[in-house]
Amino acid sequence: MVIQNLKAADRVSYIRYASVYRDFKDIETFQNEISELLEPTNEPEKKKGSSIRPYTPKLIK
Template sequence: MRCPYCRENKDKVIDSREINEGRVIRRRRECLNCGKRFTTYERVEENPLRVIKRDGRIESFNRDKLLRGILKACEKRPVKIEDIENLIDDIVVQLYQKGDREIPATEIGEIVMEKLKSLDSVAYVRFASVYRDFKDVEEFLKEIQRLMKKGGKSD
């Protein structure tokens, strides 16, 4: 594993533990060159999912792309990165459990919004505004009112 600080590839594993019901192994590592510590995650490589985009294109599912979108929605919110990782793991498991290897992007977006709603309502509204392409403040207000009626979590 290459050190993210000095780029050397000599390290030792300090701690390993299973997370997310054994679906992921978290390893704490220490670089033998610079002495800094970093964390890596290992997960089982599964049959790849493919995403059917709104315009009909098909592309490989990209977990990192999903992570970036959710991180952006959670920016400056009191949401732990571990909670975001768990949320993404849950989404991926849900997608695989569907049994389909090609999943519409709209379906993925709806799953993300449902999960975000219970994690942080502000992050949910941020994600929904981009995903649903809100055109004006009125669309924001309607979504916030719907969320308030359902009792969304806001921390």
């Protein structure tokens, strides 16, 4: 699912997307989601920066 990939790639973008997609109704819901993101996990720390590359169109000669 897109939202899970976004969560793994960029937490700020994830929380922005999730707040709209999940239609957070109050600040507590928003705060709970952020708290979950801040909890340490057993997963190895990922390198900073995104592995997603922008689309670069090829020029036609």
